[in-house]
Amino acid sequence: MSTTPTSSRDLLMFAVFAVAVLTMPFWLAPIGAGYPDLLQKFAIYGLFATGFNLLFGLTGYLSFGHAAFLGVGSYTAVWSFKLLGMNPVPAVILAVVTSGVFAMAIGFVSLRRSGIYFSILTLAFAQMSYNLAYSVLTPITNGETGLRVLRTDPRLFDAASQGDAPLVSTLFGVEMNGYPGFYFCAVLLIIGFFIAQRIFRSPFGTMLRAVKSNQNRMNYTGLNPRPYTLAAFVISGMYAGLAGALLCITDPLAGAERMQWTASGEVVLMTILGGMGTLLGPILGAGLIKYFENIFSAFNDQTLHSIFGFLPDFLETPVVAITGLFVGEGWHLTLGVLFMLIVIFLPGGIMEGFSRIGRVFRRSSGAKGSHQTAPAE
Amino acid sequence: MTLTRKPLSRRSILRSGAAGGLVLATPTIFTSRAWSAGYLNEPMGDTVTLGFNVPQTGAYADEGADELRAYQLAVKHLNGEGDGGMLNTFSSKALGGNGVNGKKVAFVTGDTQTKSDAARASAKRMIEKDGAVMITGGSSSGVAIAVQSLCQEAGVIFMAGLTHSNDTTGKDRRANGFRHFFNTEMSGAALAPVLKNAYGEGRKVYHLTADYTWGWSQEGSIQKYTEPFGWETVAAVRTPVGAGDYSQYITPILNSGADTLVLNHYGKDMVNSLSQAVQFGLRDKEVNGKPFVIVVPLFSRLMAQGAGDAIKGIFGSTNWHWSLQDAGSQAFVKSFGQEYGFPPSQAAHTCYVQALLYADAAQRAGTFMPSAVGAALEGFEFDGLGNGPTLYRAADHQCFKDVLVVKGKENPSSQFDLLEVVEITPRAQVEYPADMLGGELGSYNNGV
Numbered sequence: 001m002s003t004t005p006t007s008s009r010d011l012l013m014f015a016v017f018a019v020a021v022l023t024m025p026f027w028l029a030p031i032g033a034g035y036p037d038l039l040q041k042f043a044i045y046g047l048f049a050t051g052f053n054l055l056f057g058l059t060g061y062l063s064f065g066h067a068a069f070l071g072v073g074s075y076t077a078v079w080s081f082k083l084l085g086m087n088p089v090p091a092v093i094l095a096v097v098t099s100g101v102f103a104m105a106i107g108f109v110s111l112r113r114s115g116i117y118f119s120i121l122t123l124a125f126a127q128m129s130y131n132l133a134y135s136v137l138t139p140i141t142n143g144e145t146g147l148r149v150l151r152t153d154p155r156l157f158d159a160a161s162q163g164d165a166p167l168v169s170t171l172f173g174v175e176m177n178g179y180p181g182f183y184f185c186a187v188l189l190i191i192g193f194f195i196a197q198r199i200f201r202s203p204f205g206t207m208l209r210a211v212k213s214n215q216n217r218m219n220y221t222g223l224n225p226r227p228y229t230l231a232a233f234v235i236s237g238m239y240a241g242l243a244g245a246l247l248c249i250t251d252p253l254a255g256a257e258r259m260q261w262t263a264s265g266e267v268v269l270m271t272i273l274g275g276m277g278t279l280l281g282p283i284l285g286a287g288l289i290k291y292f293e294n295i296f297s298a299f300n301d302q303t304l305h306s307i308f309g310f311l312p313d314f315l316e317t318p319v320v321a322i323t324g325l326f327v328g329e330g331w332h333l334t335l336g337v338l339f340m341l342i343v344i345f346l347p348g349g350i351m352e353g354f355s356r357i358g359r360v361f362r363r364s365s366g367a368k369g370s371h372q373t374a375p376a377e
Numbered sequence: 378m379t380l381t382r383k384p385l386s387r388r389s390i391l392r393s394g395a396a397g398g399l400v401l402a403t404p405t406i407f408t409s410r411a412w413s414a415g416y417l418n419e420p421m422g423d424t425v426t427l428g429f430n431v432p433q434t435g436a437y438a439d440e441g442a443d444e445l446r447a448y449q450l451a452v453k454h455l456n457g458e459g460d461g462g463m464l465n466t467f468s469s470k471a472l473g474g475n476g477v478n479g480k481k482v483a484f485v486t487g488d489t490q491t492k493s494d495a496a497r498a499s500a501k502r503m504i505e506k507d508g509a510v511m512i513t514g515g516s517s518s519g520v521a522i523a524v525q526s527l528c529q530e531a532g533v534i535f536m537a538g539l540t541h542s543n544d545t546t547g548k549d550r551r552a553n554g555f556r557h558f559f560n561t562e563m564s565g566a567a568l569a570p571v572l573k574n575a576y577g578e579g580r581k582v583y584h585l586t587a588d589y590t591w592g593w594s595q596e597g598s599i600q601k602y603t604e605p606f607g608w609e610t611v612a613a614v615r616t617p618v619g620a621g622d623y624s625q626y627i628t629p630i631l632n633s634g635a636d637t638l639v640l641n642h643y644g645k646d647m648v649n650s651l652s653q654a655v656q657f658g659l660r661d662k663e664v665n666g667k668p669f670v671i672v673v674p675l676f677s678r679l680m681a682q683g684a685g686d687a688i689k690g691i692f693g694s695t696n697w698h699w700s701l702q703d704a705g706s707q708a709f710v711k712s713f714g715q716e717y718g719f720p721p722s723q724a725a726h727t728c729y730v731q732a733l734l735y736a737d738a739a740q741r742a743g744t745f746m747p748s749a750v751g752a753a754l755e756g757f758e759f760d761g762l763g764n765g766p767t768l769y770r771a772a773d774h775q776c777f778k779d780v781l782v783v784k785g786k787e788n789p790s791s792q793f794d795l796l797e798v799v800e801i802t803p804r805a806q807v808e809y810p811a812d813m814l815g816g817e818l819g820s821y822n823n824g825v
Contacts, residue, residue, distance in 0.1 A: 037501035134617060135588055144589030144618055145519045146493045148526065151817065168530055177530070178505070247494075251501075253523060255493045294502055300486050329433040329488055 010197055017280070018190045025179065032295055036178045037250075041290045043185035044246045047192045049270040049282030051239020054196060055232050056268070057277035058205060060212035064119045064264050065106070065126030069099040069237040071133060071259030073244025075140070078147045078254045081169065085158035086149070088169045088176055088184065088249040092242060099241020100234050107233035111226060114215070126264055133256040146255035169249045181250040188246065189283075192239060197279055199235070208232050240267075269335075273342055275349030284350050292335050299327035416746040417532040417824025418508045425480040425745060427452075427732070428487065428509030430500050430524060431538065435491035436619040437516040437644040439679050440724040444514055444538055445486060446717055447725035451732035454712070455482045462712040463733060466705040466761035471740040472733075478740060485509060491516070491618070493523035500524050504531050510745045511536060513731055516644070516724060517618075518542030518591035525554035532824020534747045536731040539724040541643075541675055542591035543598070546775035547814030549590075552821045553747055555754055555769065557734065557776045558727045561591070562809055564674050564694040565598030567780035567802035569606075571692060576637070576670055578606045583635035584613035585626055585650060587642050595641040595674050611635040616642070616650075623650040627657050636664035638671045647673060648683035655687040676783050679722045681795040688785030688795065695781045697726040697763050698796055706763040720793050730762045734769075748821035766804070772811030774818065780807050 020027075024042065028034040033042075052066050073095035080091040110121040133141040141147055149155075149167045169176040176184055199205045210218050211225045218225050248254055257263070266289065274285025304320045304327065311319060326334040346352045420426070429448045432441035453459045457474035464472055476482055485507040487499030496515065503509040512528050513536035515521040521540035528535035529551040537545055537556040541564070546556050582603070586592040596613055604610075611633050616626055627650075630638060638659060642650050654660075654671060662669040673680075676693030699710045699720035709729065713721040721729070738753035739745050755771035764778035783796040 032506065035502065035506035037498060037505050041498070135615060146523060148523075151819075167526075251497060251527070253493060253497065253526075255523075257492045257494060294498065297488050298486065298499070298502065 006201065010201065013279070014194060014197060017193055021186050021190055022183070024186070025182070031291075033291055036182050038290065038294050039182040040185050040246075040250045041294070042287045043182065043189040044243050044250070045267075045270065045286035045290055046283035047185075047189050047246070048240055048243035049267055049274070049286040050189075050192055050196050050279075051236045051243070052267045053271050053276060053278075053282040054199060054208075054239065055236035056271055057282070058200070058208035058212060059229050059232050061111070061114065061229060061233070062119045062268070063110075063122040063233070063236075064261065064268070065110075065122030065124075065129075066236070066240050066267050067259045067261070067263035068106070068126040068129040069103055069240035070244040070247070070263065071129060071254070071256070072102045073099045073241030074248050074254035074258055075133070075147060075244075076241070077245035077248035078149065078252060079140075081149045081155070081248070081252055082153040083156065085155045086167070086169045086252075087157070088171050088245075091169070091249060092188070092245050095241045095245030096238045099244065100238045102241075103234045103237025104230070107230050107237070111229050111233060123261060123264070126259060127261055130256060130259040130261070133259055141254070141256060144256065146253050149252045167252060169252060176249050177251070185246050185250065188242065192242070193279070193283070200279060204228070204231070269339060271349075273339060273349055275351030278349070278351040281349050281351040288338075288350070289335065292331050292338075296327050296331040296334060297329065303327075415823070415825070416748075418504065418510045420480055420508075420510060420745060423480055424483040425477055426503075426507055426509045427482060427484045427735075428500065428503030428507065428512040428514075429484055430487045430489055430496060430503065430512055430514040431728075432491045432516050432520075433488040436646050437491050439683070440516040440539055440644060440677070440722065441489070441514075443679060443722045443725040444516065444728040447713070447721060447729040448484065448513070448732055450713060450716055451729045451736075452482050452484055453716075455732070455736050459716070460708075460712050463705050463709050463729070463762055466708050467733065467737070468760040469737050469741070471737050477736045478743060478745065482736070489515060489517075489520050489524075491520060493520055496520040496524050497527050500527055501531070504528075504533055509533065511735055511750075513735070514538040514728065515540055517589075518545055518594070519589045521545050522549045522590060525549070525551050529553045529819070529822055532747060532822040534735065534750055536735050538728045538731065540591070542594040543814050544590050544594060544816075546773045546816075547594075548816040550773050550775075550816040550818055552751065552774075552818045555731075555734075555751075555774045557731050557767075557769075559694075559696050559778070559780055559807070560775070561595040561598035561674070562814070563780050563807040564595070565602035566807045566809075567782050567800075568599070568672075568674060568692065568694045569602035570802075571782045571800055572603060572608075572672065573606050575692065577667070578608075580608045580637045580667065581611045581635045581665065582608050582637045582639055583611050583630050583633055584639045584641060585623070586613055586615050587618050587646060588615035589618060591643070592641045596639070599639055599641070599672075599674055608637070616646075618646060620646065621649060623653045624657070626650070627654050627659070630654075630659065631657070631662075634664065636667045636669055638669070640671060640673050641675075642673075643675055643677075644680065645683065647675075647680050651684050651691070652687045676796065677723050678720070678793065678796060679724070681785060682792065689787050691785045692799070693783055695723050695783050695796070697723045698781055698783060698798060699726075700794070700796075700798065701763060701781075703761075703763065703765070705761045709763060726763060733762065734759075747823050751821050768804075770811060772818075773814070773816070775811075777804050777808055779804050 024039055025034050055061055076095040076098040077091040080094045084090050106125045110118055174180045207228045215225055270285035270289050271282045275281025304323055308316050308319050431444045432438055454462045454464050456476055485503050489496035500512050511534045515538045518540040521537045522545055525535045535554040539558055543560045543562050584596050586596045640650050659669050671691055673691055673693040676695045681688045710720050738750045742749040742753040754769050757769040760766045767776050767778040769776055780802045781798050782800040784799045786795055786797045789795050
């Protein structure tokens with residue numbers, strides 16, 4: 001494998017990715033997703049899934065407890081707002097550090113086992129964290145109500161903006177909600193993507209893939225896999241913490257439900273849906289799930305009637321009645337069907353679909369190329 | 378394959394530096410856009426959009442479904458369809474059934490999932506994408522408080538739906554938020570005298586409390602008003618929302634020496650905990666020489682329906698009940714019944730009233746600007762909406778009106794006739810000073 005073409009292709013991919021992310025408000029507007037809150041969610045969960053994929057996609061360790069790190073990042077960020085001030089920079093740094101430490105502790109214990117035992121251990125830890133946040137640690141987390149920034153909080157470095165200013169995160173005077181908030185998340189997503197890309201191509205990434213393909217063989221060659229897996233686990237926990245912090249930067253509220261096992265399951269879905277072990281896949285998967293959650297769940301009978309209004313009445317009513325099951329509160333059903341279809345027909349996720357289409361085109365033009373975004377074996 | 382690779386070259390650093398600079402410069406394009414409107418989401422066309430944010434899944438889904446029905450009915454009445462419902466009995470005659478400020482009322486809906494995160498995401502979608510000028514709904518105080526502060530930050534009016542915690546208009550009150558529903562303070566003040574008459578002084582009380590702001594608030598209010606006549610708290614146990622199985626919480630009650638159980642639960646939680654408490658035979662027991670009793674401070678007809686026979690003879694308080702005989706209530710029950718075939722719940726009532734009150738205030742103000750609508754609501758005295766003469770207090774944006782104390786009926790005449798009104802506690806008895814609960818309204822945010 002020669003390195004020169006790979007790195008230039010990587011650079012091209014990175015550039016395309018960066019441009020695509022930054023222009024999301026324009027090209028997502030026609031499908032109804034071009035509004036700041038959803039764009040922020042795309043970027044944030046993209047980051048979360050990218051980090052998760054560093055662990056799951058490269059080492060094959062399926063963590064079922066990543067939401068715990070998301071939650072830890074969120075709580076840290078809100079506490080940073082409460083104590084230090086509404087600037088997002090310390091919040092991001094503190095959240096990444098805290099979740100890293102937290103991941104180190106959980107990873108140190110959980111990584112003693114692999115396979116299903118590892119998954120169950122992480123799930124148990126996450127559920128413990130959830131219950132701690134929900135009821136035991138109420139003074140720190142404010143339980144079900146969720147932790148918010150209050151006017152009475154000290155906010156040491158915010159002396160100037162005390163008073164009636166809205167309680168949103170501000171970076172040098174720019175309020176981190178709406179489009180500025182999205183661009184803040186987008187820039188961090190691009191940086192996160194860049195780091196992930198570097199890790200994928202680095203010797204370290206190769207080591208992680210070796211863990212996935214055959215850990216015993218790796219042991220026989222005299223390499224201890226645990227430092228590598230622990231490092232991957234911590235890095236991936238830090239990504240989750242960063243995502244959690246961003247959730248609070250765009251909306252200063254941290255609730256315990258963020259740590260629930262369903263949230264951990266969601267990131268697994270995102271990664272598998274998009275294509276595990278690929279760089280872009282998890283981000284696409286995250287976008288798809290968030291799109292479903294926010295757009296499909298908002299369809300009500302009225303919207304459906306206006307969509308199918310062109311049909312004659314005797315057809316319109318049953319069509320609306322049937323599609324009504326799959327939108328609104330039934331969006332989980334649609335997602336479930338989609339997930340099944342993808343797992344059955346495209347085990348490598350959306351990215352496999354893309355590479356299949358790509359192969360068809362390449363075959364017709366007669367050139368054969370190696371596509372590097374194929375799922376890891 | 379080589380395991381060692383060169384780190385970043387000078388060139389690639391320069392290149393990524395240039396790309397990064399470009400990236401950082403992009404946001405300024407968006408921040409510089411000027412707002413042409415005088416306030417956020419000013420309706421420019423011939424419709425005005427309201428956002429109905431209710432729980433469609435989770436422990437409070439039944440209430441949410443009923444709230445949505447009420448909102449749809451309110452929109453119909455505002456646009457002059459149907460029989461007009463409470464518009465005909467409302468003391469303010471500003472609305473003429475031709476929309477609000479000459480604009481037809483349109484609406485968007487969202488699912489709060491009874492989770493703060495989901496509720497805020499859904500409210501944000503309505504504000505940012507659908508251009509909603511007002512958000513209303515919610516069937517949980519935790520969610521209501523979270524959405525209320527979001528609306529304050531964003532700059533739209535929030536008309537709280539069913540939220541009963543003191544904090545909504547207490548320590549978490551916001552200028553852009555308004556609540557018609559009563560709170561736990563009023564529940565306590567209304568319920569305590571009735572409990573004293575029915576069950577006597579000096580009881581030992583065991584609380585099971587939903588573990589969030591409303592539960593804490595409810596527990597505190599009941600304690601505050603029953604302690605003066607010697608009701609002493611044995612234990613107050615917090616249970617998670619949506620727990621489903623309460624047997625592990627109910628067994629300890631049997632051995633605690635308590636003779637009274639207060640269930641600070643709502644929605645499906647209350648249905649489950651009450652049914653299970655009755656199944657465990659709590660109500661057949663006699664402790665300290667007194668019959669064991671159960672109290673459910675916040676009652677609703679939907680919950681009574683879910684709990685079946687278990688609610689017979691149990692006291693609670695409610696904001697409104699469909700069996701009330703005043704003209705407003707009857708008009709509402711009639712048009713709701715015609716539309717959906719069954720009587721409305723108190724959740725439906727408060728949401729319907731909130732939609733009407735908002736529309737009326739906007740009509741009187743002549744604009745949808747939050748500060749102007751708010752000023753029209755502040756100190757507004759009205760009648761004919763089912764609760765008798767009511768005041769929207771300016772100091773905390775809380776409505777003050779009579780409170781109903783109800784009891785589960787022993788011999789219901791229909792599947793909806795489950796509660797009987799024991800007492801209508803007059804408004805004067807449940808009023809409290811505005812600064813008692815703390816909190817600060819701040820100033821209105823118009824979102825510009």
